[in-house]
Amino acid sequence: MTATGHAIIGTIIAAKFSNPIIAIPLAFFSHIAADTFPHWDAGTNGKSKTIQRLRIEATIDVLVGFAISYAIIQLFFPLTNLGYTFFMIITAQLLDWATMPYYFFNFKIPPFTWAYNFQKHFDNRLDKPWGIINQIGILLLLLMLAIYF
Secondary structure: OOHHHHHHHHHHHHHHOOOHHHHHHHHHHHHHHHHHOOEOOOOOOHHHOOHHHHHHHHHHHHHHHHHHHHHHHHHHOOOOOHHHHHHHHHHHHHHHHHHHHHHHHOOOOOOHHHHHHHHHOOOOEOOOOHHHHHHHHHHHHHHHHHHHO
């Protein structure tokens, strides 16, 4: 899933679970659950992209994720603490942050190789357009459920 998708899920978790003992593991494991759904992300077809293009796409993805998450909090869950939300977003994205040195800086050493190899077990990529459509559908469903329940 894109960093934006993980950020939105982290935002929803922050808004609905004020207890960090529940929210932190939920945010972390949401990454695994989200990546099992067929999805597109910046790393899809990554071998055919230059490292510069991959870095730019990933950076834009992270920034868009924070912007959308901020908008969601302001529009639907304005009483949620922004610092707590930011922490849940980072927790939901944590596995991707842990693999960033492997991808972007060619650090093929532990713990970065561990994170990379771990993620390969459940990362289920699907190219555009369906990989994006799947994500949007899942995220909209989660957001609607969070707003109405």
